[in-house]
Amino acid sequence: MSKRKVGVLVMSYGTPESMDQIEAYYTHIRRGHPPTPEQLDELKQRYEAIVGGFFPLRKNTDRQVAALQETLNREHPDIEFVCYQGLKHASPFIEDGVEQMVKDGITEAVGVVLAPHYSTMSVGAYNKRAKEKAEELGLSIRFVDSYHLHPKLLKALTQRVENALGKFGDVPKDDIRVIFTAHSLPARILEMNDPYVDQLMETSRAIADRAGLSNWQFGWQSAGQTATPWLGPDILDTLETIHKEEQVKNVLLCPIGFVSDHLEVLYDIDIECRQTAEQLGMHLERTESLNTDPLYMETLSDVVYTELERK
Numbered sequence: 001m002s003k004r005k006v007g008v009l010v011m012s013y014g015t016p017e018s019m020d021q022i023e024a025y026y027t028h029i030r031r032g033h034p035p036t037p038e039q040l041d042e043l044k045q046r047y048e049a050i051v052g053g054f055f056p057l058r059k060n061t062d063r064q065v066a067a068l069q070e071t072l073n074r075e076h077p078d079i080e081f082v083c084y085q086g087l088k089h090a091s092p093f094i095e096d097g098v099e100q101m102v103k104d105g106i107t108e109a110v111g112v113v114l115a116p117h118y119s120t121m122s123v124g125a126y127n128k129r130a131k132e133k134a135e136e137l138g139l140s141i142r143f144v145d146s147y148h149l150h151p152k153l154l155k156a157l158t159q160r161v162e163n164a165l166g167k168f169g170d171v172p173k174d175d176i177r178v179i180f181t182a183h184s185l186p187a188r189i190l191e192m193n194d195p196y197v198d199q200l201m202e203t204s205r206a207i208a209d210r211a212g213l214s215n216w217q218f219g220w221q222s223a224g225q226t227a228t229p230w231l232g233p234d235i236l237d238t239l240e241t242i243h244k245e246e247q248v249k250n251v252l253l254c255p256i257g258f259v260s261d262h263l264e265v266l267y268d269i270d271i272e273c274r275q276t277a278e279q280l281g282m283h284l285e286r287t288e289s290l291n292t293d294p295l296y297m298e299t300l301s302d303v304v305y306t307e308l309e310r311k
Contacts, residue, residue, distance in 0.1 A: 008081055028090070101139060112300060144303045161211045163287075177215050178208070200257065235268075255286065261289045
């Protein structure tokens, strides 16, 4: 008797694979409008600053997809799980992943985004694209919306906070300001009853409770450069404010909105935030990214299987 075969569409933002793909990638993000030569030059400088032209997000995502497939098949040996990538702004696009499943004879699938917190503008948009393509091709697919309070996710993030607090030596825990961060979104989501902000606060509180933190707050990062207002204040402004108004000297950043090392972590935090902290005379550290942490892979495996079996 052959095993039940299930496709898993693992979705994420995507990133260029090489320097010569940056222009096409950002043109796609900007809905067909290419970046100006100045913008393109600045973007290339950012990638070169973090990794000398090596693109960690794509390789991290590849590893996460492979590790999730291995975890699912190990934990549920009665089912054959096959994972496919679907990227928002790079190839293979979300629609390509759905198409490949159908070509491979997959008839039932689950979609999951490499982001724990739901917003209609992020996870909701990924799921919508996948659903439309699946309906067009006759593929039965269900979706995981969020997993921001999954116990294994919280355990992995709490461990990272506790490990990173050790980087401050003898400084008492209560003297270290822990700031949880996530990618900003356009502020209009606040008028849409969007759950994004609430879910981020719930994750932050849950980690703070588990790690016994009393000195913590939330901060936004990596806002887009558009005419519309984004959720703020930005983390760079927050660092200056807490230094000036509260004389905070030790800061631990915990980017809970990101699950792997990429530009928003390796540049926005490791370069921009560190530079600001140095100028202010602050000691700044950040928690390690989840990447392929077994607890994160088990979180994803759990939510995919739960969604598959949901009646």
